[in-house]
Amino acid sequence: MEIARNLWRRKLRTTLTVTGIVMGIFALTTMGAMAEHFNVLLNGGITYVGSTVQVGDAQGASIGNGYMALSTLAQLEKVKGVAAVSPMVSLLADPGSGAVVSVTLPDYVGNIDPNWNRYDPLKLSLSTGRWVTNSSRGEVDLGSSIAAQFHMQMGDTIALPVRPSGAQPGFVNQRFTVVGILNPTLTAPDSAAFVSLDDAQTLQGDELPTVLQGHVDPYQLITGAVVYGKPGVNLDSLADRINAEVSTVKATKPSTLISDIKSGEAVFTVITTATALLALVIGGLSVVNTMIMSVSERIREIGLKKAIGARTRHILGEFVAEAGLMGLIGGVIGYALGFAMTALLNASDSSGGLFLVTPRLTALAIGFAVALGAVAGLLPAIRAARMDPVRALRAQ
């Protein structure tokens, strides 16, 4: 094919141009993979919060300090439209991990919620082992990434919460045997350690502020509750009803949580868009430059082609195809490098990695590269195609 040969003839220049595109698409692929990872994570969050009403302690009510009384569950169950209520106890599994601003969800210990798989659209399943039951003691089911992070296998023992390096003198933790490991969900449960409600409350009791310790029964305390609505019930209005009828708690409307998450998603969209713009500038300019040179070198060739019958659109097509081909080559290489890079980083990251290359991202990266090349080549190509054959033929 003549187009490929024209590129091949100017190996060095083509290589430099393609390198520009490669860099841009490489950046786009890696940053895009990170954004995709978070989008899946956040979408999982949206699915979860969108199908439940999260209930917490009303500031300053009853026990306070962010704890709720277990007895509140009975009140919640009576609210119209409620299908089920699950107690929720959760605490940091690895308080010493130290990241002030973390890009991933923190590892947490939570109680196993018997209602989860019945009501929640995001189903949990075990890759191996069995579920912890309400009567289990000292047993844990680990999410896929937390298991990988601490190199836990079936039957291993893990102390939870993990002791931080500079632990306070009063720090206590409990030992748990791993009885099950969950399949990856790419969202929150991957970093969860699920124990029975009793065990979760024990751990929570160990962390109670000193003002409360000894004054309250830790087995009457929960962090919050998850309310599942009956089919067809508007969860936002259910949250309003809960707030009106149960004064000690504060129910958050799912729509509020969803918009919080969406604003997080927007950040990653900005990251991808910014990288795409970067790719546009680096790759685009190098293609424009190369194609301008290409056109001015081949003015006589253009004149000849026009003289022997080539139309404006033929010349235009040939130059745009040449630029698009450079885009395609650069795009494929840049994408391959980006893919390799994310795979490498994911493999070296014990928690499963920050990058997710989706088919959508693949199509975007390569399609973007081709379009970039073609569009950048368009202007020089138009100049070439419009050329007057006589003047072009006589050009020196």
Add this chain to the structure above:
Amino acid sequence: MPAMRLEGLTKHYERASQVVRALDGVTLEIEQGEFVAVVGRSGSGKTTMLDCAGLLMSPTAGRVLLDGVDTGQLSGRERAELRSRRIGFIFQEFNLLPTLSAIENVLLPLRYSGADRRAGRRRAEQLLDEMGLSGRASHRPSELSGGQQQRVAIARSLIGEPTLVLGDEPMGEVDTETAEMLLTLMRRIHRESRVTFLIVTHDLDLAAKADRIIHLRDGHLVGDERMECFGSPVAATAAGSR
């Protein structure tokens, strides 16, 4: 009806407020199947005349009629189509695309005319054969001598089965012997196909082998002679000045 009629053909170039009268009222007729040489000093307007006749540019005044059709009345698109369907071009230099093989160069016009590629390929092979280049079909121009390159260009000018071939000094870049060989080749094709040839040349010895010699000077037609057989003028009609 003449294959080509130039009527008061005039081309003025404007360059920095100065007007160059490259062609000034040239009128002539060429019959189908003639083999015509165009001679004249450098700057006399030969290339300009050929470019106008080949519809590569529009005259300032006057008309170009091909088979009776006034080409000035055609749209740019129609002119381009007429050009690719009826006219073959051979240029003095930079004739072949360096990235294409000999046969691909020959086939190039068909890429743009949308003709049947397979039939075209057979014809291209046959043309290269006639040019004595059967073994060179896959060679790049850089692997061919100047004379061989020009023969490829002649084959290319004929691939679209034109009725008119225009050559602007096709023998200008090769030695005398090669030039004679190229002309002989064109005469043979002419004899076999009766395509009209209009060939610009500096070389009066070569011109003498045409059926007819048109002489330009300063944009005017100053001589038009027909030869009965090679080298002997039959009639000398002076159109234009003097």
